[in-house]
Every structure is written in C-alpha cells, then in structure tokens.
Amino acid sequence: MKLAIIGGGAVGLLAAFYLGREHDVTVVTRTAQQRDLLRKNGVCLMKEGQEEGVRLVKAAAFFEKHEYLKHDLWVVALKQTMLPAFFKEWRHCAKLPDMLFVQNGIGHLEEAKKYFRASAILGGVITHGAMKVDGNVVLHRGQGALTVGALGSRSDLICRLLSEDSQFPVREADDLERLLKRKLLTNLVVNPLTALYGERNGELLKRESWRENAYQLFLEGAAALDLGRDEWEQVVRVMEATAGNESSMLQDIKRGKETEVDAITGYLLKQGAKNGVDMPLTAFVHRSIAGLERRGENG
Numbered sequence: 001m002k003l004a005i006i007g008g009g010a011v012g013l014l015a016a017f018y019l020g021r022e023h024d025v026t027v028v029t030r031t032a033q034q035r036d037l038l039r040k041n042g043v044c045l046m047k048e049g050q051e052e053g054v055r056l057v058k059a060a061a062f063f064e065k066h067e068y069l070k071h072d073l074w075v076v077a078l079k080q081t082m083l084p085a086f087f088k089e090w091r092h093c094a095k096l097p098d099m100l101f102v103q104n105g106i107g108h109l110e111e112a113k114k115y116f117r118a119s120a121i122l123g124g125v126i127t128h129g130a131m132k133v134d135g136n137v138v139l140h141r142g143q144g145a146l147t148v149g150a151l152g153s154r155s156d157l158i159c160r161l162l163s164e165d166s167q168f169p170v171r172e173a174d175d176l177e178r179l180l181k182r183k184l185l186t187n188l189v190v191n192p193l194t195a196l197y198g199e200r201n202g203e204l205l206k207r208e209s210w211r212e213n214a215y216q217l218f219l220e221g222a223a224a225l226d227l228g229r230d231e232w233e234q235v236v237r238v239m240e241a242t243a244g245n246e247s248s249m250l251q252d253i254k255r256g257k258e259t260e261v262d263a264i265t266g267y268l269l270k271q272g273a274k275n276g277v278d279m280p281l282t283a284f285v286h287r288s289i290a291g292l293e294r295r296g297e298n299g
C-alpha cells in the first residue's frame with residue numbers, strides 16, 4: 001500500500017521504519033528541513049544505544065500536498081494537540097485518503113468522522129515506547145504492538161495492514177472502543193506520574209509508594225470508564241514492556257511542549273463527572289501537569 005505517515009515524530013518515525021518493510025511509505029513532515037534530512041539519510045532506528053538499521057523512505061513537507069494526497073492511507077501520527085489544526089486544514093477537501101489515527105485518547109475519532117465523511121476512519125492503539133532523538137533518528141524503547149480497528153463498518157484496509165513482524169506486529173482490534181478505553185487507562189497512570197516524577201515508565205513499579213499512587217489513580221480511571229479492576233494487569237504489562245521509555249508526556253514536559261493532558265486526565269475528569277465518580281487524584285495530577293506547562297501563568 002502507499003502510506004503517508006503524517007508527522008515525523010517519535011511514533012511517525014517508528015511506524016515509518018517498520019511499516020516501510022512492507023509498504024511504500026512517505027513521511028510527511030512539518031518542515032522542509034526534516035523532509036530533506038529524511039530524503040538524504042532515511043529513517044535510522046536505534047535500540048539499546050545501537051543502530052538497528054536504516055530505512056530509505058520518501059518524504060514530503062506538509063505543504064506539498066500533491067506528494068501524498070493520492071496515497072491509499074494516511075497514518076496520522078500527530079499529537080492530540082495538533083489535531084484541531086489538521087482538521088481545519090483538510091475539512092473542506094472533498095476527496096481525501098482513508099485515515100488511521102494513532103493518538104492516545106478517545107474522542108478524536110468521532111471528530112474525524114464528522115469532518116471526513118468520505119474517508120474510512122481507523123483507530124490505532126500503540127503500546128510501543130519511542131523517542132525521537134533527531135530529525136531522522138528514533139529510539140525504540142519498548143516493544144509493543146499496533147492494534148487497529150475501524151469506526152463503524154469494518155474496512156478491508158485493516159487486512160492489508162496486519163503484520164506478523166515480531167518487532168512491530170500489527171493486529172486487529174475485536175472491540176476498538178474498549179481497546180481505546182484500556183489504553184486511556186494506561187496513559188492516565190503512566191503519563192502524568194512519569195511526567196511529575198521525571199522518571200521512566202518502569203520506575204513506577206519499582207518503588208512501593210509510587211506503585212501505590214499508580215494503583216489508586218488507576219482505580220479512579222477504571223471506575224470512570226466502567227472497566228474492571230483486573231485491567232491493572234495490562235497496565236502493569238505495558239509499564240514492564242516500556243520500562244526504559246520516557247512517556248510521551250514526560251518528553252513533552254522536558255521539551256517545554258504542550259502535553260496531551262486534556263485528552264487524558266481532562267477527558268477522564270469529564271467522564272467521571274458524567275458517571276458520578278469522584279476523582280480527586282486525577283484532578284490533582286491534571287492540575288499538576290497544567291502547572292508544569294505553566295498554563296495561565298506569566299512565567
């Protein structure tokens with residue numbers, strides 16, 4: 001398939017490297033500078049400090065629309081915070097490719113369906129850990145999977161994406177909504193706490209007091225999402241598998257970027273209010289992250 005990966009960040013570069021084994025991949029970057037770097041050097045994948053390989057890919061800058069408008073599928077690897085601008089840019093375009101959104105969070109798929117009625121909208125859940133270290137270099141810091149499902153009726157695109165690649169398996173979701181909820185629960189626990197403590201994912205399990213905080217936060221999220229306490233096991237599994245990764249929220253805080261806190265704790269607080277679930281810990285971490293972003297402050 002001809003895939004355009006929109007966003008050459010951590011996840012975009014990771015997906016380009018692995019999906020590029022089987023598909024014809026174009027990475028769509030925000031800047032011409034990154035486009036040129038990728039055209040010249042390809043995507044370089046690192047694991048445990050070692051270079052694993054280089055994948056030659058096509059690259060286009062976001063404004064060069066003709067370069068990727070006719071592809072079979074767009075894999076949208078932008079942050080939640082970038083989606084409003086993405087929707088605004090394309091909402092009036094009549095014929096667009098089908099799209100796979102891989103963001104953490106939930107509500108964006110319904111939003112995409114509203115804007116892009118003619119395109120199939122797929123949702124993807126990524127449990128890999130990844131960090132971009134340069135415009136064309138990504139560190140694969142935790143083995144997971146990409147699990148894909150369709151919003152509404154099943155799309156044959158999913159079959160074409162499925163892969164047994166042991167380092168980057170692509171699986172089909174039985175129940176996309178439930179999968180997104182479970183991932184959200186993981187992100188509720190891992191992302192804000194690692195961002196507050198300034199530590200990698202695995203540290204949350206190593207210290208008894210942090211593990212207890214993580215569990216108490218998990219209980220609030222599980223209640224708000226109407227998921228069982230047994231989900232804790234899968235949250236722990238992701239923390240173990242991505243133990244050496246810095247969560248995407250910690251990476252954002254370190255770089256002084258806006259985080260996805262509204263799509264994670266913000267969304268859950270609304271869900272809790274709707275379902276009559278008291279969420280004092282979630283409110284605490286939400287305000288704490290907003291404070292680290294220095295929202296509403298002058299400094």
Ligand SMILES: NC(=O)C1=CN([C@@H]2O[C@H](COP(=O)(O)OP(=O)(O)OC[C@H]3O[C@@H](n4cnc5c(N)ncnc54)[C@H](OP(=O)(O)O)[C@@H]3O)[C@@H](O)[C@H]2O)C=CC1
Binds near residue numbers: 010011030103126
């Ligand atoms: N990192 C991880 O380990 C994981 C991340 N996720 C989720 O995946 C999603 C993506 O995260 P991640 O890759 O870490 O984020 P990054 O911030 O690393 O990547 C986002 C990329 O989008 C680019 N971008 C912004 N605007 C445009 C535009 N108009 N056109 C093209 N590119 C654009 C940015 O470019 P520039 O840098 O030039 O501004 C940046 O490279 C998030 O929802 C995250 O929560 C899920 C699982 C794991």
Ligand SMILES: CC(C)(CO)C(=O)C(=O)O
Binds near residue numbers: 126187201245247248
């Ligand atoms: C899977 C995990 C927790 C990896 O760090 C993630 O989703 C993120 O960092 O946003």
